[in-house]
Amino acid sequence: MSIDLEALYIDLHRHPELSFQETRTAGVITRELSALGLEFVEGLGKTGVATSIVNGDGPIVWLRADMDALPVAEQTGLDYASTARGTDPAGTDVPVMHACGHDMHVTALLGALEKLLATRDAWSGTVVAVFQPAEEYGAGSQAMIADGVLDAFPRPDIVLGQHLTPLPAGTIGVRPGTQMAxxxxxxxxxxxxxxxxxxxxxxxxxxxxxxxxxxxxxxxxxxxxxxxxxxxxxxxxxxxxxxxxxxxxxxxxxxxxxxxxxxxxxxxxxxxxxxxxxxxxxxxxxxxxxxxxxxxLPPTINDAAATARLTAAFDRAFGDGTVIDPGMFTGSEDVSWFARAADVPLVFWFWGGLDPQQYADAVARGTVNEDIPTNHSPFFAPILHPTIERGVDALVVAAKEFLA
CATH class of the missing domain: 3.30.70.360 (Alpha-Beta Plaits)
Incomplete structure (x- = not known):
């Protein structure tokens, strides 16, 4: 079985769901996990899903992807643009769009699981994949923890995660210490x-x-x-x-x-x-x-030693110059609750999804703020390739670096 990751991403993008309402998304995830032969627990934190690959003795690595969308009316003009609508917590009918890349996060994690299964002879240990709801509310990770995700699965030795951002496709941005506010x-x-x-x-x-x-x-x-x-x-x-x-x-x-x-x-x-x-x-x-x-939400703080180790692994895998220090992002995340609750290190990085030439032209013109849509913009639209492939490979490289 080989997941058609492009088709999967397009399907998720066309059918976004608001926080704690990701029932269809969870169904897509469980369908793909079943096809991979993986058992899973669903309904964690209301709509969250988690699964594991146990592959002998060794470290336990958690990989996390969030899956909720935003009340934004998409204006990308893509032929797979969202026309979905939803009901917000106040009972208001609102447009819904994957304006923050969480559809790409889910796609990359499913693709990474498939690759890790296919290369089991190259690593040992346990990989736990967490598909988290309601990151945009800052509540999904704690809801999954309250529902016992740390008890239902082996507790991590390290938590890893990534986020799509308006950097050139292929680029990875990570820094030790405070990564997000x-x-x-x-x-x-x-x-x-x-x-x-x-x-x-x-x-x-x-x-x-x-x-x-x-x-x-x-x-x-x-x-x-x-x-x-x-x-x-x-x-x-x-x-x-x-x-x-x-x-x-x-x-x-x-x-x-x-x-x-x-x-x-x-x-x-x-x-x-x-x-x-x-x-x-x-x-x-x-x-x-x-x-x-x-x-x-607490600051997202990357463990210094683990970040240095992972940066070196990314450089080996993708070539020197791939990894940049993007500075501290003023955005916030709830991924660190998993690491804080388990009292283990966290490394959380960004990967680019923009056409490199489009980004370079905007830099040359001095019009990055005007011409490059950011997360939460109605125009946010990552290119499919090599964004999908780099997202998958970054998770695989990261997981294997901390597995035996």
């Missing part, structure tokens, strides 16, 4: 007093309160964080009101906060909460704002 998702409800749009003086307008809060929050990073340090405060969503002549009673903001470590997290969260409460007080709010942390 810590983050918090925060929901803020500003409480005003509603009323008729013609009588604003009889109300406490939460929309004006929200506007002032959004603008003041921009000063947390620009005026209160040392310019030599990293921090991000993003207001990604504002919801208030239903009609033009009604001043609503509430406004809701959804924030994404990023930082490199716990001290910075404490500092930024404290400043953000101070601004929110102060703006509410300045607006005359009769009730203090409600501030809720929806999820909190």
């Amino acid at each position: 810590a983050s918090d998702g925060v929901t803020v409800t500003l409480h005003g007093r509603g009323g008729h749009g013609s009588r604003p003086h009889a109300t406490i307008d939460p929309i004006v309160m929200a506007a002032a809060t959004v603008m003041r929050l921009q000063t947390v990073v620009s005026r209160e964080v040392d310019p030599r340090e990293m921090a991000v405060v993003t207001v990604g969503s504002i919801h208030a009101g239903l009609k033009n002549n009604i001043i609503p009673a509430e406004a809701t903001l959804e924030l994404s906060l990023r930082y490199p470590d716990e001290p910075a997290r404490t500092d930024v969260l404290t400043r953000v909460e101070r601004v929110i409460r102060a703006e509410a007080a300045a607006s005359g709010a009769e009730q203090p704002p409600t501030i809720r942390v929806d999820h909190s």
Whole structure:
């Protein structure tokens, strides 16, 4: 049996599913695992799937791929572009797209399992493959852990994972230490007093309160964080009101906060909460704002020794110059919960999916930000080859490096 990885990827891309709703995706995964002759456990963390290849004595290596999509309307123009729709946690009908490459992650891990099975005489030990839901919620890994994935399978000696990114296809980006930032998702409800749009003086307008809060929050990073340090405060969503002549009673903001470590997290969260409460007080709010942390992710920290070892293995396999240090990404991940829960090293790397000439031309023009779609963009569209092959081979090289 040989998996048609291109067809598999296209199928997954056409049928994306939101976090904790990846039932079809899980079904595709279990179908392919069955065809490979592998037993599996499904329903871990609601929709997660895990399997293992036990091949004699030796180390236990966990390989992880996430599989959820995003509420984004695809605009790539591809003939296999998603037209799927889904229902978000608020009950809203939304477009759905694999705008972060998780379809490629699943494809690469299935391809890697097939290769590892075909080369069992070249390694010994145990490979555990984890297909994780709900990375975009920052909740899937902990949900799988809570459902007993660490007990259902041999506990790892190391956790490995990878992520597609807008680098030239063939390139691998990895660094020791902090690879990705810590983050918090925060929901803020500003409480005003509603009323008729013609009588604003009889109300406490939460929309004006929200506007002032959004603008003041921009000063947390620009005026209160040392310019030599990293921090991000993003207001990604504002919801208030239903009609033009009604001043609503509430406004809701959804924030994404990023930082490199716990001290910075404490500092930024404290400043953000101070601004929110102060703006509410300045607006005359009769009730203090409600501030809720929806999820909190630690920084993704690569073990230094394991990263050095893996970098050397990638160089041997793919040639010197393939591996670059991409710097610390301000994005966040929940993969490290697996390594933290098992108290073992983690190495998490990026691999490129862009046409190298397209990327080189954008660099030459100085238009990378304008011309190269990033993860979460409606235009995010990796080239199929050699992206698929490099994703598969990177996982195989990494697994074999830490197996006997």
